[in-house]
Amino acid sequence: MMSEKKLNFLILIFLFLVPLFSILLNDIYITTLFSKIVILAIAGIGLNLILGYGGMVSFGHAAFFGLGGYVTGILAFHFNNYEPIQILIFEFEGTNQLLFVWIFTLIFSSLLALFIGYFSLRTTGVYFIMITLAFAQMLYYFSISWPTYGGEDGLSLSLRNQIPFLNTMDPITFFYICYVWLIIAIIFVKFILNSPLGISLKASKENDDRVRSVGINPKKVKLISFIISGAITGLAGSLYADLNRFVSPTILSWQMSGEIMILVILGGMFRLYGPILGAFFYIILEQFLGGITENWQFWLGFIILLEVLYAKAGIMSFLIKDKYDEKTSS
């Protein structure tokens, strides 16, 4: 047992040292695997902002993850074939500069989140779960039926996008890029949670009417949080596309939404670093079970089931003990 702060610190140190282990063990695959973990953790942190702290169960976060991936893929695609992107009368050049790619990703996923959030937040409870799912499914089927960018087959990137002075094709460099984004995401979400916005978000999860009675519009608070959440998850999607140098409709599928949700809950909601541990265990479990049996999903299902039925508060609660436990175990 240790304090949450200490555990968080250990997690960050451990992740920082991953490339070193990887070099010592002479297995560069470890670094790539952990890049995936870090990216999924970022997506999870994005979702957890509204899921854990805001009580909004979005079953459609693959929409943002996938959009980030596709923005990245499409920009690189147009950069490689020198065709400008046409949107109505406007024309854009493609780019392979990550800084631009990230900016575009953030803009587009925020706009998508504004759109989806605006309509979805009219509903609550089950209907909210289902309408967010519906929006993600729209994008999924659209990506399959629109042949320009590969349709069902997806879109390959010949090279990762670039940053000046860095070689992004080097797995260790790319890992640290993801790591830096993880730190930024953590600091940003922490800042949000301690700001008036975050406090009213947490309050509106408990009681909308009371929030309204002190003169704050809970819908607006939820919408802004939803947009931030979508943007963070979108950015993770962009990194994911660059990691694999490939995007396909799979990352827009409802299974992807489920996966992000599972790793948030596996790690422990209401905790900023929960999704990191969740992503870690999810991916390691997948690798481990995948190594020993072909039917690893069967056992993964069992483990998730046991976790939901008997250990609700998540992995982080096994490792630490503090005031949150009473709340999360109810």
Next chain:
Amino acid sequence: MEFQLLIEQLLNGLQFGTMLFLMSAGLTLVFGVMGLINLAHGSFYMIGAFGAALFAEITGSFSIGLISSFIVAMFAGVITEILVIRKLYKKDHLDQVLATFALILIFSEGIRWLFGAYPLYLNIPAELNASVSLPLEIIYSKYRLLIIAIGILIAFFLYILTSKTLLGIRIKAGQNDREMISVLGVNIKTLYTIVFALGAALAGLSGALIGAIQSVEVGMGEPVLILAFVVIIIGGIGSIKGAFVGALLVGVTDTLGRFLLPELFKLFFDNADANLIGSSIASMSIYILMAIVLIFKPSGLFGERSA
């Protein structure tokens, strides 16, 4: 010709809709009565199809296959309810989503384990695998007509069951106040198991009926599951009538959308573009329909309360 084609598509939409209804009926009851989001409902669809394929292969009879799909899925439903689902009623929606997501993994991999990764084929008997001519020179598949008939028959049966029988009254009462009805001496645990198993059995039957047109494979249930959710959200959670109307609406919108939208866009664009845009929008049409319904009627067409 154009007119016959339109009617044929409309019938296809009806057939799709009635199948969706079989799938949605259980989902909406379980949702309405027990307040449970069951993502694993698609697994019963798959289990039913596999059960039908297995028993049709053994006995060589398609109708025995259909009957066993119903029974196999019902058994799977009873076992699942007793072992897992029962523990979920009091948990929040998030836990239910996760636990039933885990059940999907278990069922899908379990079936893959037992039957292998290749799809099975369930053959329609020759006497059904033919066309009949209807009035107005319409020629339509006998088997699909049978599906429509079965769907409507079951809808009628469910209507009688929920509105005229003691079981239906108890289900309705359980929907409104589960404590009161257990105080009145109804064994609510058994009631829940019956409702869940009935829903699973209907899903299994629809899996078998559709499995004969398409193929019987692992993962066949999930796309239908998502559609069934769209249906019950559009119809309003807990309402059998809503599920019926929603299912037909979704079935017809999807089928006619794929047929008509490319034609419609041909008025504005050249052929290739029209096909592209039309089919892209058609593939999203039911989700657009659902979003519109939810925006204007947040608890669905026949929903009484928001869950």
